[in-house]
Amino acid sequence: MKSIEVSFHMKLRDYTTMGIGGAADRVVFPRSPAEVREIIAAERRAGRTAYTMGAGSNLLVSDAGVAATVLCTKKHLSKVVFVGGHSVIAEAGVMLPRLAVLCALSGLSGIEGLSGIPGTVGGALTMNAGAYGRRIGELTDWVEVADAEGEIHRIEARAIRFGYRETEFPVRGVVVRAGFRFSEATREAVFEQMRQWNEKRRVNQPWGEKTFGSTFRNPPAGEGAGALLERAGMRGEREGEACFSEKHANFMVNRGRATASDVRRLMARGQKAVRDLSGVTLVPEVKMWGEFDV
Numbered sequence: 264m265k266s267i268e269v270s271f272h273m274k275l276r277d278y279t280t281m282g283i284g285g286a287a288d289r290v291v292f293p294r295s296p297a298e299v300r301e302i303i304a305a306e307r308r309a310g311r312t313a314y315t316m317g318a319g320s321n322l323l324v325s326d327a328g329v330a331a332t333v334l335c336t337k338k339h340l341s342k343v344v345f346v347g348g349h350s351v352i353a354e355a356g357v358m359l360p361r362l363a364v365l366c367a368l369s370g371l372s373g374i375e376g377l378s379g380i381p382g383t384v385g386g387a388l389t390m391n392a393g394a395y396g397r398r399i400g401e402l403t404d405w406v407e408v409a410d411a412e413g414e415i416h417r418i419e420a421r422a423i424r425f426g427y428r429e430t431e432f433p434v435r436g437v438v439v440r441a442g443f444r445f446s447e448a449t450r451e452a453v454f455e456q457m458r459q460w461n462e463k464r465r466v467n468q469p470w471g472e473k474t475f476g477s478t479f480r481n482p483p484a485g486e487g488a489g490a491l492l493e494r495a496g497m498r499g500e501r502e503g504e505a506c507f508s509e510k511h512a513n514f515m516v517n518r519g520r521a522t523a524s525d526v527r528r529l530m531a532r533g534q535k536a537v538r539d540l541s542g543v544t545l546v547p548e549v550k551m552w553g554e555f556d557v
């Protein structure tokens with residue numbers, strides 16, 4: 264793995280939007296799908312556990328970190344190719360806001376609703392991220408996934424089950440690239456729509472703060488997680504420096520030096536308060552890595 268960039272014992276708090284998380288044994292930064300293949304094969308040969316991370320915008324990493332290798336796509340897997348006919352190919356580490364701006368500049372519409380999500384293409388495909396009535400799965404033509412041996416498979420969208428904040432690929436592994444199909448629009452119209460939606464975000468969600476977005480999934484029916492938490496009195500509640508945002512009760516924010524344990528304790532309090540008041544069990548949307556006491 265000589266030419267592949269790797270850092271040892273890096274604190275994952277530097278790689279998550281929440282700014283929380285202990286160290287990983289190593290963090291590797293592939294530059295191409297071929298390097299992803301190489302890393303997976305090398306980790307497998309060494310018998311080491313490997314996790315994949317994009318922008319870390321939906322992740323809570325424990326304070327003790329993870330005894331594993333973390334493959335981080337965000338730094339270098341960032342190529343975008345416009346292939347004509349409204350089709351665009353993006354590598355897994357491409358940030359959604361950048362993809363949305365590049366599409367808008369090319370007069371392509373579809374992804375602008377997701378332009379305020381601070382995640383990567385790979386993370387968004389894994390979570391079927393969505394906003395303002397659009398989910399990334401609806402815009403997807405195909406996805407390339409590197410399996411446990413490192414072999415890369417191109418999977419057509421019709422063979423993928425895109426659900427609510429979850430995706431089931433017929434091959435499990437690391438998303439390395441994807442093809443999207445957008446529609447034609449004027450640059451001005453796409454930028455104006457982006458502006459409006461991002462303004463809405465700024466008003467309704469914590470903006471420029473350390474957060475991992477929605478803490479809990481919305482229940483399948485009835486009130487959303489934010490409304491349930493609010494009714495249970497959790498808006499603004501804190502544990503240490505972790506806090507349910509004043510702007511949106513389902514957004515957890517790190518007001519300074521919050522720990523993963525603070526976050527977990529606050530999550531457990533939120534779940535109990537909602538269960539006691541409404542009988543609903545909130546299920547975390549945020550992905551958790553490592554060991555937690557709570």
Ligand SMILES: Cc1cc2nc3c(=O)[nH]c(=O)nc-3n(C[C@H](O)[C@H](O)[C@H](O)COP(=O)(O)OP(=O)(O)OC[C@H]3O[C@@H](n4cnc5c(N)ncnc54)[C@H](O)[C@@H]3O)c2cc1C
Pocket residue numbers: 280314315316317318319320321322336355379380381382383384385386387388389390391392393394436437438439469474475476477550
């Ligand atoms: C301010 C803010 C606003 C947000 N708004 C929204 C919103 O409107 N809608 C929404 O859906 N989400 C939202 N989110 C949540 C989050 O941004 C999305 O879930 C995003 O798609 C996660 O992408 P990521 O690259 O950060 O993934 P990460 O957080 O790095 O990882 C998330 C999961 O995906 C896996 N993963 C990441 N990359 C890959 C890959 N290449 N291959 C395989 N698995 C991978 C990880 O292992 C992990 O399980 C918001 C978050 C924040 C902080």
